[in-house]
Amino acid sequence: MTKALKLGSLLLLTTALSAPALAQDETAGTSPPDAEAGVVQEEQLDISGPGADADEGQEIVVVGNVPNVIRVAPEVVSVLSAADIARTGDGDIAGALQRVTGLSVVGNGYVYVRGLGDRYSLALLNGLALPSPEPLRRVVPLDIFPTSILASSVVQKSYSVNYPGEFGGGVINLTTSAIPREPFFSIGGSVSGDTETTNQLGYTYYGSDTDWTGFDDGARDIPSPLRAALDAGALVNEGNVFSREDIQAIAASLLNAPTTLVQRNRNIPANFAFDVNGGTAWDNGDIRLGLIATAGFSNSWKTRDAVQQSGGLDTIASDFRSVRTDNRIVVNGLIGLGAEFGANKLRWTNLYIRDTLKQARLASGYSLSVGDPDPDLPPQLIRQNTGWFERQLINSQLVGEFKIADVNMDVRIGYANSQREAPYERGFSYLYSEEAGDYVNNLTATGQSATVSFSDLNEDVYNAGLDFSHRLPDTRLTLSGGLSYLNTQRDSVRRDFAYRPADGLGLAVSQERPDYLVSDYNIYTYDILLVETSALAGAAAYKAGLEVFGLYAQAAADLGSTLSFNAGVRYEDGKQSVEQIDLFNQGGIVQPDAIEKSYLLPAATVTWNINPDMQLRVNASKTLARPQFRELAPQIYLDIDSDRQFVGNPFLVDSQLYNAEARYEYYFGREQRLSVAGFFKRIDNPIEAVASFAGGGTLQTTFANAPAADLYGFELEVQKYFPLEGLGGFFANRRAVAIANYTFSQSSLKVDEDDETIINDNRGLRPASEVFGDGDPLTGQSKHLANLQLGLENSERLSQQTLLLTYASERVTNRGPVLGDVRQADIVERPGLRLDFVAREGFMIGDKEIELKFEARNITGTDYLEYQQDEVRIVNNGYDVGTTVSLGLGVKF
Numbered sequence: 001m002t003k004a005l006k007l008g009s010l011l012l013l014t015t016a017l018s019a020p021a022l023a024q025d026e027t028a029g030t031s032p033p034d035a036e037a038g039v040v041q042e043e044q045l046d047i048s049g050p051g052a053d054a055d056e057g058q059e060i061v062v063v064g065n066v067p068n069v070i071r072v073a074p075e076v077v078s079v080l081s082a083a084d085i086a087r088t089g090d091g092d093i094a095g096a097l098q099r100v101t102g103l104s105v106v107g108n109g110y111v112y113v114r115g116l117g118d119r120y121s122l123a124l125l126n127g128l129a130l131p132s133p134e135p136l137r138r139v140v141p142l143d144i145f146p147t148s149i150l151a152s153s154v155v156q157k158s159y160s161v162n163y164p165g166e167f168g169g170g171v172i173n174l175t176t177s178a179i180p181r182e183p184f185f186s187i188g189g190s191v192s193g194d195t196e197t198t199n200q201l202g203y204t205y206y207g208s209d210t211d212w213t214g215f216d217d218g219a220r221d222i223p224s225p226l227r228a229a230l231d232a233g234a235l236v237n238e239g240n241v242f243s244r245e246d247i248q249a250i251a252a253s254l255l256n257a258p259t260t261l262v263q264r265n266r267n268i269p270a271n272f273a274f275d276v277n278g279g280t281a282w283d284n285g286d287i288r289l290g291l292i293a294t295a296g297f298s299n300s301w302k303t304r305d306a307v308q309q310s311g312g313l314d315t316i317a318s319d320f321r322s323v324r325t326d327n328r329i330v331v332n333g334l335i336g337l338g339a340e341f342g343a344n345k346l347r348w349t350n351l352y353i354r355d356t357l358k359q360a361r362l363a364s365g366y367s368l369s370v371g372d373p374d375p376d377l378p379p380q381l382i383r384q385n386t387g388w389f390e391r392q393l394i395n396s397q398l399v400g401e402f403k404i405a406d407v408n409m410d411v412r413i414g415y416a417n418s419q420r421e422a423p424y425e426r427g428f429s430y431l432y433s434e435e436a437g438d439y440v441n442n443l444t445a446t447g448q449s450a451t452v453s454f455s456d457l458n459e460d461v462y463n464a465g466l467d468f469s470h471r472l473p474d475t476r477l478t479l480s481g482g483l484s485y486l487n488t489q490r491d492s493v494r495r496d497f498a499y500r501p502a503d504g505l506g507l508a509v510s511q512e513r514p515d516y517l518v519s520d521y522n523i524y525t526y527d528i529l530l531v532e533t534s535a536l537a538g539a540a541a542y543k544a545g546l547e548v549f550g551l552y553a554q555a556a557a558d559l560g561s562t563l564s565f566n567a568g569v570r571y572e573d574g575k576q577s578v579e580q581i582d583l584f585n586q587g588g589i590v591q592p593d594a595i596e597k598s599y600l601l602p603a604a605t606v607t608w609n610i611n612p613d614m615q616l617r618v619n620a621s622k623t624l625a626r627p628q629f630r631e632l633a634p635q636i637y638l639d640i641d642s643d644r645q646f647v648g649n650p651f652l653v654d655s656q657l658y659n660a661e662a663r664y665e666y667y668f669g670r671e672q673r674l675s676v677a678g679f680f681k682r683i684d685n686p687i688e689a690v691a692s693f694a695g696g697g698t699l700q701t702t703f704a705n706a707p708a709a710d711l712y713g714f715e716l717e718v719q720k721y722f723p724l725e726g727l728g729g730f731f732a733n734r735r736a737v738a739i740a741n742y743t744f745s746q747s748s749l750k751v752d753e754d755d756e757t758i759i760n761d762n763r764g765l766r767p768a769s770e771v772f773g774d775g776d777p778l779t780g781q782s783k784h785l786a787n788l789q790l791g792l793e794n795s796e797r798l799s800q801q802t803l804l805l806t807y808a809s810e811r812v813t814n815r816g817p818v819l820g821d822v823r824q825a826d827i828v829e830r831p832g833l834r835l836d837f838v839a840r841e842g843f844m845i846g847d848k849e850i851e852l853k854f855e856a857r858n859i860t861g862t863d864y865l866e867y868q869q870d871e872v873r874i875v876n877n878g879y880d881v882g883t884t885v886s887l888g889l890g891v892k893f
Contacts, residue, residue, distance in 0.1 A: 120168025178338030179290025196882030214329030273298035320365030343403035713745030798842025
C-alpha cells in the first residue's frame with residue numbers, strides 16, 4: 001500500500017530514510033527542515049502495508065505546510081521527517097522511535113507501545129510478518145535496523161481491520177526503500193565508548209579465530225561423537241546404550257579451553273561501526289527500475305558490574321556480585337529491487353541480519369541453599385559462565401501494488417527464517433574450602449558443578465496477503481477488503497549435560513581451574529563422565545506451530561463536509577500448538593490442547609473536522625493477543641537481555657482486548673501542533689510474567705493468565721519552533737525547536753475471590769489471588785513516559801545541536817515469586833531519567849558532502865535497578881550503565 005492510509009486509524013508516520021549521517025536524501029526527496037513557509041516542497045512518503053487505497057495517486061505528498069497534509073489525510077497522522085530523525089542522532093529506528101509519544105525502548109532496542117510488553121506489540125516489514133532474529137521474543141529489536149534501509153516507519157496505535165487481529169498496544173510497520181529518485185552512494189563510520197566498559201576491566205574468552213566477525217570458524221561445531229549420541233534417541237548416559245568408554249570419548253571430544261578459560265582484559269576496546277549504502281534507478285521503456293543496497297557492521301562491548309540478589313520476605317537468600325562482558329557483533333544487509341509502470345509498483349526486498357553475542361561472566365557471593373556464609377572468609381561461591389549466541393534472520397518478500405480499472409489491488413508474499421544457536425553454554429561453580437584455603441569443585445557436592453549445554457532453534461514463517469479497494473462511482477463511499485494467511489513453524493532442541501566423576505575427586509584435582517578440571521587427561525584418569533540432565537530442565541525438545549487465516553471488509557465514507565467514518569470487521573481463525581517431543585522414548589508426556597479459536601474483530605472510527613486547523617477522532621475496536629511460543633513451551637532458556645532464566649507455561653490461553661480512544665489535534669502553524677488523546681483498554685486473560693525459584697535459589701520467570709485488567713490514560717504532544725534571526729550574529733540563520741510529549745497510563749488487574757490460574761508448577765489450578773493482587777499494574781507498563789527535545793538548527797547549512805531528555809517511571813517486570821501460597825513483592829524496574837546530547841555539522845571538501853556527528857548518551861549517568869521491596873530491599877539486578885560518547889563521520893559521493 002504505497003498509497004494507503006486508511007481512514008480512522010490513529011497512526012504516527014515516521015519517515016526514516018536517509019543516507020546515513022547526511023542532511024538530505026535522494027531516495028525520499030526530503031526537503032531541508034529550514035525551508036520557509038512560502039516555499040513549495042514535496043516529500044513522497046513511501047508506505048507499504050496491509051490494505052489498498054481506492055484513490056489513484058494518493059501518495060502522501062507534502063506541499064508547503066506539513067500540517068496541511070496531516071489535516072486532510074484520512075487518518076490521524078503525525079509526520080517525523082528524515083531531518084527530525086537525524087536531529088536525534090540515532091542511526092537505528094529504535095532510537096528514533098523512542099522519542100515518539102507513548103513509545104518506550106526496553107533492553108536492546110525492543111520498542112513497546114504505551115509501556116505495554118512485547119506480547120502487545122506487532123512488527124511488520126512491508127505489511128508482512130517480521131520474525132525477530134531473537135526468536136525467543138516476539139517483538140523485533142529495532143536497533144538492528146539502520147535508518148538508511150527504511151523508507152518509512154508507521155506506528156498505528158488504534159486498530160483498523162486491515163491489520164492482523166493481534167493488535168494490543170499497536171503495530172510498527174517498516175517500509176523498505178524501493179526506487180531511489182537518483183543514483184547515490186555513501187559511506188559512514190563511528191567510534192564510541194562508555195565510561196563503564198571502554199578501557200576498563202572486563203572478561204572474555206578465546207572461542208575461535210573469527211569471533212570478532214560474529215561468525216564462528218567451525219570450532220564450536222558439535223563434534224561427531226556427540227552428534228551421533230544426540231541422534232541416538234536416548235539419554236546420553238552410561239548404561240545400556242552408551243558404555244563408559246563411549247561417554248568418556250564424547251566428553252573428551254568437546255572443545256575445552258577455548259570455550260572454558262575466562263581471562264581478564266584490563267583494556268576492553270572501543271566500539272566501532274560502519275555502513276555502505278548505494279542505489280540507482282533507470283528507465284526501460286515505460287518501466288522505471290530501481291536498485292538499492294546497504295550493508296552494515298558493528299562491533300560493540302558492554303561490561304556490567306552488577307549486584308544480583310534473591311530472597312524471601314525478610315531474607316536475602318543469595319547475594320552475588322556478577323561482572324559480565326558482552327561482545328555484540330551485528331551484520332546486516334539489504335538488497336531491494338523495484339519497478340514502477342503506470343500506477344503499478346513491484347517491490348522485492350531481501351533482508352539479512354545476524355546478531356551475535358559472545359558473553360563471559362564471573363560472579364562471587366553466597367547462596368543459603370549451599371550453606372550459611374562466613375563473613376570472615378572469602379566469598380562462599382565463585383561462578384563462571386561463558387556463552388555464544390548466534391541469532392540470524394533471512395527475510396525475502398515480493399509485494400505488488402496494482403491499479404486495475406477502478407480497483408486497487410495489493411498482493412504480498414513472503415518467507416522468513418529465523419534461527420538461534422547457542423553451542424557450548426558453559427557453567428562452573430566453585431565452593432570455598434576452609435580446609436584447602438582455596439576454592440574447590442569436586443563436580444558432585446552442593447555448590448560444586450560443571451555444566452555444558454547445546455541449543456538450537458529454527459523458525460520458518462510463510463506469509464501472504466491480498467487486498468482490494470474500490471470507490472463507488474458518484475459517491476463518497478469506499479469499500480475495501482482482503483484476506484491474509486500466516487503459517488509459522490518452530491523446532492527447538494536443548495540438551496543439557498553435567499560433568500560427574502564415577503568416583504570422588506581428590507582435593508588437588510578439585511582445585512584445578514576449569515579447563516584443567518574437565519581436560520581429557522582428567523576425564524580418562526579420574527573417570528569423569530558426561531551425565532545428560534535435559535529431562536530436568538523442562539522439555540528437551542518441542543515443535544510449535546501457528547496458522548492464522550484472516551478475512552476483512554470495511555467501508556469508509558464522508559458524511560458531509562466535516563464528518564467522516566471508517567468501519568469494518570475482521571474474521572480471524574487461528575490454531576496454535578506446542579508439542580513436546582519425547583526424545584528419549586520415556587513416555588508419560590502430557591500434551592496440552594492446541595489453542596484453536598475463531599474471532600470476529602470489529603473496529604470503527606468517526607472523525608469530526610472542527611475547523612481547518614482542528615479535528616477530533618474517536619475509535620473503538622476489539623483485538624486479541626496470543627501467547628508467544630516461548631511463553632507456552634516448558635523449556636528453560638537464558639534471556640541474555642534480562643540475564644534471567646525463563647520457562648514457558650503450556651496452559652496459557654489467548655487474551656482479548658476491548659479498546660477505545662479519542663484524539664484531539666490542533667495545528668497552529670507550519671510544523672507546529674498540539675494533540676491530546678485519551679484511551680481505554682479492557683483485557684480479558686492478560687498474560688503476566690511471574691517469578692519463581694529454581695534449584696539453588698535461582699530466580700526464574702514463567703507466565704500465567706491473570707483474570708482481567710483495565711488500562712486507561714492520556715497522551716499530550718506539542719511541537720513549537722522559535723525563529724532567532726532577530727538576534728543576529730551566531731543566531732542569524734538559526735531557529736530553536738522544542739518538542740515535548742507525555743503519556744500517562746494507569747493499569748490495574750481485576751482479581752476476584754473465585755478466580756483461578758495455573759503457573760505450571762505441578763500444582764494445577766490455584767486461586768488467582770495467590771499470584772496476582774487486585775489493583776496491581778500490568779507487567780512492563782510505566783505510568784509515566786516523557787520525552788523532551790530542545791535544539792538549535794541552522795537554515796543555511798547542516799548545523800544542529802539538540803538536547804534530548806527521556807523519562808520512564810518504574811514498571812513491574814515480574815509478579816512476585818510464589819512460595820507455597822505466599823506471594824512476595826513484585827519485581828520492579830526503574831528506568832529513570834536520561835539526558836542525551838547530539839551535535840551534527842555538515843561541510844564540503846571538494847565536491848563531497850561531509851557530516852561530522854557527536855553524541856553523548858546518558859549524561860546523567862542513570863543506572864539500572866531491578867528490585868523487590870518487602871521487609872528488606874532485594875536488588876535483583878543493579879548496575880551502573882555509564883555515559884557513552886560517540887564520534888561519527890559520513891561521506892556522500
